[in-house]
Amino acid sequence: MNAVGLIVEYNPFHNGHAFHLSASKEVANAEVVIAVMSGNFLQRGEPALVSKWYRTKMALLNGVDIVLELPYIFAVQKAEIFANGAVSILDAAGCNAVCFGSESGDLSSFLQTIDFIDEQKQQLEENIHRFIDTGVSYPKAVSLAYHQLSDFNSYLDLAKPNNILGIEYIRAIKKQKSSLKPMTVARKNADYHDEHFASETIASATSIRKAILSKEGGQNSIGQYVPSPTEQLLSEYLIEYQVFHQWENYWNYLQFRLLQSTPEELREIYEVEEGLENRILAAALIAGSFHEFMEKIKTKRYTWTRLQRLCVHILTNTKKGQMAGPSDKASYLRLLGMTPKGKEYLNKRKKDFSLPLVSRLSSYKGKEIQLDLKAARIYSLGVAPHLTKELMNKEFKQPPILIEKG
Template sequence: MKAVGIVVEYNPFHNGHAFHLEKTREKANADVVIAVMSGQFLQRGEPALLPKWSRTKMALLAGVDIVLELPYQFATQKADTFAHGAVSILASAGCDALCFGSESGDIAAFNHTINFLESNHGEYQSRFKLHIEKGVSYPKALSSAFNDLNPSESLVDLSKPNNILGYQYVKAIRDQNLHMKPITISRTNAGYHDEDFSSETIASATSIRKALFSKDGRIENVLPYVPAATAELLEDYYIQAGQLHQWENYWPYLKFRLLQSTPEELRMIYEVEEGLENRILAKVLEAESFSEFMKAIKTKRYTWTRLQRVCVHILTNTTNDEMKIRMKNPSYIRLLGMNDVGRSYLNKWKLHTQIPIISKMSSYQENDILLDIRSSRIYALGASPAMRSKLMKMDYEQPPIYIK
């Protein structure tokens, strides 16, 4: 069976994702689509709107055959580490190809860009360091250094979010010397960061979340942009949990954590560096909400996304040491869900994979998957009290979701 991999967050699954999924299967001529999906906290340092189990069901109902979890140590990272973890898992799952959406839509351009940067590596690094010394953010420094090299129009625009991730996927495939074919599909209508609806049926996940959390936020507002199954799962979870997940739900817990921390303790947290701990501890005293706190600590050097990731690591008490020993290569594959096609593929694949597949937590060493368990428990604090205890137990009690 020929398998194609995709890297997703589905926060939530929408019509643009459905288009990508349809084109993925078609372009790869694949029998099986395997999604590696971020868990409870996401690449931009945000809690997922819905738990990973609800988003797994969205994926399976839309036609994904197998859903695997991207572990916390990769899911909450900048693009290169995020891509390394995702590509490694898809390779271990036996994927023949990886398909991603991009603003470019031209896979040859990604290969040309990698060759271009490899041949100009020294100058690129030198330019990058110069921009960092000027106090700009990491992604801005990368983009500026790239533009300093006067790239031709045949190369990928590395200021675009999906192009950046796509570049890292293709580079990870090359760096890991994998026989995995990269395929890209042009994004249509809505941009990744678009905050408002600009099409009758296609909208970004950002604009969908914004509509859901607006003052008159109702699931009815997003019905034109999501499949019926997504709308139903959003409604079901809202009824059970009393609210969807967003950073403001966690602000009291983050503030409590910060108010009892010393600068020395914060410096042990992953990505807290260069005196950032002092700014954080000074500004938390004044802030009355998460958005207010973020506006107070944001600087030219630190992007909103970078600071959100820092806040996730503070909230989950994730240290430098914990991350560094776990982010080299995935040591397990967590199965979140499958359909009949996925089950058939899994029965053959599990005989050949070299890293363990986790379907029951009781059969695996907790220490290896500690960050996922801890982050899931912290994530549960963002739900109503009635739902909280159920969510905290789900990593142990919820079997992989199976859709016939």
């Protein structure tokens, strides 16, 4: 069975994702779609709008056949490490190809850009350091250094997040000597960071979340931008847990962690460096909300995304040395859900997987999964106190979801 792999967050699953899924299946001539999906905390350093179990249901009801979890050690990371973990999972699960969305939809432009970056590596690094010394963030320095050397019209725009991720997916495939074939399809209409609806049917996840969180029950205004299963599941989640997850739900817990920490203790947290601990602790004393806290710690050097990831690691008390590095691969495949077709694929192929398939936590003793469990417990604190235990227990009691469709 030919399988195409997708690297996703589905926060939430929308019409653009449906287009990407359908187009990926077509270009890869695939019978099965396998999605590796971030867990409860995401690459941009945010809690997912709804739990990974609900997002798994969204994926399965909208055409994905198998959902595997991208572990916390890769999910809440910069693009290079995020990509490396995701690619290693899709490769281990027997995918023939990985297909990602991009602004151009042209794979050759990715390959040409990677060759150009490799050829100009030394000069690029020198330019990056020079721009960083002016006080700009690392991603901005990379973009400026790259455009200083390149003909802007000949290569990819590295200011676009999907281009950066696409490059890292291809690099990860090469680094791991994977047989995965990289493919890309053009994104439709909405830009990755659009905060406003840009068309009648396609909108970015950012704009959809903004609409949902703007008022209680706000999901009613997004019906034209998401498939009906997504709209239904969002309504069900709000009924069941009385809230959608956002950083403000966790502000009191983050502030508590900071107020009881010393600068020395904070320096042990992953991604806390260069004296950031002092700025963070000072802001925690006076900020009245997460957004206010972020405004106080934000500088030109550090992106909002980088600081949010750092805050997730503080919240989960994740230390330096506990997270994956650029060359690390996943060590297990955590199965979150499947369709009958996905189940058939697993029954036929799992004996050939290069990593253990984990369907029940009691069957896997690897220490790496402990960060996923801790993240799930802390994520459950984002709902009403009388519902926390129920959501927390799902991590241990919920078997892989089987959707009788497909």
